[in-house]
Amino acid sequence: MTEKVFEVRWHGRGGQGAKTAALLFGDAALSTGKYIQAFPEYGPERMGAPVQSFNRISNNPIRDHSGIERPDVVVVLDVTLVGQIDVTDGLDPDKGLLIVNTPLGPEEIKKKIGYSGRVYTVDASRIAKETIGRDIPNTPMMGALVRVTGVIDVDNLLEDTKKKLEKKFRNRPEIVEGNISAIKRAYNEVKGV
Template identity: 65%
Template sequence: MSKKILEIRWHGRGGQGAKTAALLFGDAALSSGKNIQAFPEYGPERMGAPVASFNRLSDDPITLHCSITNPKIVVVLDPTLMGKVDVIAGLPEDGSIIVNTKETPATVRANLKLKGAKVYTIDASGISKEAIGRDIPNTPMLGALVKVSGFLDFTQMLKDTEVKLSKKFKGKPEIINGNIEAIKKAYAEVAGE
């Protein structure tokens, strides 16, 4: 049902920015004229605990207000969650999972014992440390997600993100530029099988 809606699930740890990533991605999609939803796993947030957040994106208005159980794309911000959280729950045969890790897609697939679906990896933490100086994997993961989903125009998305970051980090060009570089790098380097 509702095949025209792209559903995404983000896995992270409380405080790591899984909710913010979903909001940022939703906002970027909105700027490209899409209809969007972005919401956290409802409930109290606890620093460090496994949390999830979600996106729905569509060209048409979205009236679905239930939880997302079969996401087309799963994004894992923290590789240490794998094995503790069932990150591939409900992932369909034609779905994709993107993991922030130094490992290869084949290794991740083997670890997850995943048959079907596509597995992508990107060292978003490494990219983030290099470009921003801190381990904030969610912005580079946005770049990887745009590539894998093919849902948004990358150039447009970069432009919107830059505008938004400029508002939030006025007078800190190194943060703005660092984030943009990180997104570009992740977009270019994300690899899958």
């Protein structure tokens, strides 16, 4: 109880994999022995509509089942959401971290939204297109999240994600490989660290 639970909020648009990112990230943290929660915000399910999903990660069992209002980290999968919705809502400018999928640098994003806290950027969409062949930025953003927060080890993330994707894409090893190199690249290419 005395140790704070680590909380993440993911912003995306329906179809971009915000829910999957939370599930995969939760599973990866579980594989390191941590206690986890991963849950989406359920509203009308429409392709392209703004959606959110959440993670709680802790060394102790998690009992809290209220919504996450003050996350430690916010991950934005789609930069067009910035300015449309308040992605920094509940984020503490002194301690909170904001990670955005964009070719722009952290300073430009800060200026754009008038946010004084720490901002990191990574061009996850370009990475996804070059590695997976499609603009599905969720797995590379996990790589960026792990780099910025160090909440779990990147090798654990790679290993567990590989296992999960191998199950889902049994006959398409190129998708698994693409996602793995996307995570690695985003881990290395985050700006602002």
